[in-house]
Amino acid sequence: MLIDGQTLRAERAKAGISMRGMAHRTGISYSHLSNVERGDRAATATVVKAYQRALADKGHVLDVGGEDVQRREVLELLRDAGVGLLGAVPALAAVESIRTGLHDAVGRRSRAEWWRQAIADYGASHYLAPPAQMLRDLLADAAVLEKHVADGADADRRDLLRSAGYLAGVTALAWSNMGERRQSRRWWHTAIDAADQSGDPAAQVWVRAWAVTNGPNVGRRPGEALTLAQERLGEHLAPNSASCVLLGGLAQTQADLGDPVALTTLRHLADLTERVPSEVAADRGSLFGWPEVRLRYAESYVYTARRDTTAAYAAQDRALSLYDTDLPRDRAKIMLHRARCLVIDGDITGGTAYATSVLDDLDATVRFESVNVAAKAVIAAVPPRARKLAAVTALHHRLTVG
Incomplete structure (x- = not known):
């Protein structure tokens, strides 16, 4: 059975869960779920699984049939048998034929289109979903995507490599959240390599931007992060979230190095923030958004590192007034x-x-x-x-x- 947004909305209402309640339970932003339920965005496997878990907590069962059920059962059996996180990866590779068969039966979108939507879902889940849960799904999907890249036609390969860059980047962030620095750094290397092979400038900026910003959490030396950021600074930075993340990470790195140019970078970031599209500015809960509060965070970080506490306190006041409790x-x-x-x-x-x-x-x-x-x-x-x-x-x- 193919699940659509209308079905998800009906099942959520039947369980007595509000839209904001579902966003809190799933770790996916309110705006993203709203778009899915309206039919403006696809109800991908990641979203459907999140609804399944949330509804199950309320005693309701969402029957999706097909590959997703079998995939979940394989993972649960492995977990019950005491097989660790990595043990789930080869299991999912073994059931790849189920996903392919389901996709062929649906016949609506290419694999590349499916993966683009999956990446958007992961970006929407990053800030609230438990990292161990994220990693289980990310590593399983990475095994599938590896096969798709290897088997894909030349026409799809670049788009699939682009998705591989994003997927590896989100995986690196999840490893970082768990304190696994070596694993995170290795996945950042894979993300950068995949994005570069795709030839997609937006993906290349995005993976470097988050690798730089994530640097302090994985023990990346500031000088190394600076070099990484500068690899894309010679290009035109479009007013989007990736460019803003890159400038924010650069300013923070410069501040850690004691370089006063960090203040100039902050000004450039503020100018770019004013020019991002409204939908990007309004996307508060995704890795692909850039709301004002992230500018204020960068300011707080930079001014604190530079020991300019007056400016830091002002940025912190503004940030705390903008952050939601979620x-x-x-x-x-x-x-x-x-x-x-x-x-x-x-x-x-x-x-x-x-x-x-x-x-x-x-x-x-x-x-x-x-x-x-x-x-x-x-x-x-x-x-x-x-x-x-x-x-x-x-x-x-x-x-x-x-």
Whole structure:
């Protein structure tokens, strides 16, 4: 049975789940789900699976039939049998014929079109979906996409390589969220290689932009990140999310290096932000959006790194006024910037105690590696003479024991 947006809407209403409630349960943005239910976007496997899980929590069953059911059963059997995350990958490769058969039966879109929609779904899920859940699906889909790239006709190959670049990039981010730095860096290498082979400038900018921005969380040296960013700075930067992410990551890297040009880069970013299309500015919950709050985050990061606490506090105030409660991780990082500023201003006990309270108040399910990195920066700002203060050791203990 082919599931469409109308069916998803009806099943959601039957279960008594609001649209915003479904967005919260699935980790997919409200706007994306609204488009799916209206029929403006396809109900891809990622979205349908998310609805299945959310509806199951309410005691409702969404029967989709076909490959998706068998794929889920294979993964669940492997998990029940004690097979780890990576064990699911060859299993899905073995049932690739199911997906291909279902696709041929539907016969509406090319594989390349299907993967473009799947990438959009993953981008919409990134900020809220648990990284282990994301990785299970991403690695399984990567095994399928590998076969599609290998088997695809020349006409589709470039588009499939483009999707491979995006998929590998989202996978790298998921590994990073779990604190697996080596795996993340390896997937970034794959993402860049795939995007470059596709010849798609937008994909090439996007993977480098997020690799640079993600740099501190995977231990990438600032000089290495700077080189990576500069590989695409000679080209015209279109007013889109990828260009904005690239400039934001560049400004943060320059600030970490102590380079005052970071302020010039921030101004360029502000100018570009004003020119992004309205739909990109309104997309708050996706890797492919660029709302104002992300500009304010970049400002907070840069001004904090440059120890300009007056400007940093102003950027933090603006960011905190814009963040919704559905993005607790990003909100926590802004608050940790504030804690670092307090330490810089000499309130070492107050700043480190504030950072500890931010970690204590954050649900463990969204305390990813980027939050830990921001908290470690608070400790790094403490002068050596004050490292034995009770509040400092408490924060250090909180980061050590989790």
